[in-house]
Amino acid sequence: MKAWRVHENGEPREVMRLEEVPDPEPGPGELLVAVRAANINFPDALLCRGHYQVRPPLPFTPGVELCGEVLRAGEGAGVAPGTRVMAQPGVPDGAFAERVVVPAAGVLPAPAALDDAEAAALHIGYQTGWFGLHRRARLQAGETLLVHAAAGGVGSAAVQLGKAAGARVIGVTGGAAKAEAARELGCDVVVDRTVQDIAEAVKEATGGRGADVVYDPVGGEAYAKSVKCIAFEGRIVIVGFASGTIPKPGLNHALVKNYSVLGLHWGLYNTHDPAAVRACHEELARLAGEGAVRPLVSERVPMEGAADAVQRVADGTTTGRVVVTP
Structure with missing residues (x-):
């Protein structure tokens, strides 16, 4: 073969x-x-x-x-x-x-x-999104979700899962073609980082409040911008470092702005809670059957x-x- x-x-x-x-x-x-x-x-x-x-x-x-x-x-x-x-x-x-x-x-x-x-x-991208948004960040209907690399494989899954959960989704992309793809995925607001400042755009879109949950598979500059537009009691979910740069969080900043930084290593659930992985698959299959995710x-x-x-x-x-x- x-x-x-x-x-x-x-x-x-x-x-x-x-x-x-x-x-x-x-x-x-x-x-x-x-x-x-x-x-x-x-x-x-x-x-x-x-x-x-x-x-x-x-x-x-x-x-x-x-x-x-x-x-x-x-x-x-x-x-x-x-x-x-x-x-x-x-x-x-x-x-x-x-x-x-x-x-x-x-x-x-x-x-x-x-x-x-x-x-x-x-499987992997959607399971990562589901555990990140629901198990780690406890995303609630009506909250604002900021997704970096929203038109990518990992980000697009998070966009669809955020919409299925009733969140308002802001997607960050790089370039006009990816911005259009993010809109077609269902993003309520799309920020093209090549021509817009992410933090300023998010603050404008939320009336100054900022994002309740940030889904970050990029790291680097994406994380740096996220902490400038995170809401009171916001949660930043760290999924990966596609930019190649691992951020160094300022814990004093997390303290004074009252937000959380949450790590997500989805693969560990296969070892520590395999039943949850299967339950998540059943939920994803249900959402796919309803057309909520694809x-x-x-x-x-x-x-x-x-x-x-x-x-x-x-x-x-x-x-x-x-x-x-x-």
Whole structure:
């Protein structure tokens, strides 16, 4: 079968190679899955660069989430062949392959309301958004939610989940095309950071109050602007650092302005509260069935285009989700 392999760390376009590799075999409690769609995430680029918190042995196959069809079940796996599932394969044998083995205990049913590419994009980004907004920030209907990188894969999920929760959503984007995408996603106010000052625009849009909740997958300057327009008892959810710069919060500022800085590492819920992850999936499937959320899939690229697509996601030039369709 074909699979993308990384033999040395570097930029995705330079180090990902499409190779012929042996078909994997499921062991006890495992499933052999035919990959129908594999969503590209920013961590895929970090894995290629060797900058992710987990550094798999070389060579490895990137790709951390997929939608696929069960081909064969190992002993005790308990999932019938032909079942359409969402899964998170673990590196070194990730999703950018024609077939992959995954633990049966971790698969989730793919929502019938979504096609393969949309289902592949529903898991990590939307779970992160749901836990960030509801478990960590306790977002309430009627509050103002500020989402950075609102037209990106992570941000677009937060926009839709914020609207589904009854919040007023302000989306920050970079450039006219991404601003238009944010409007189409449902943002009540769109701030183009290339021509507007974020803090001033948010204050103007909220009558000087500021944002009750900030969803920040960017870090750097985005965080610096956020603390200038956070509301009384506001909550800033730290999701990641796509800018490459990790902020150094001024705790004295958090004290005098009375706001909270909340970290979110969604992957820990798989270890500490897996039941909550499954409950969240059920809620996301319900919202998808109602049409309240639907992943913004801007591109569906063939297997041969995966390395270039991962590079473009890493460079921040894409909108929504880019999905590899083997």
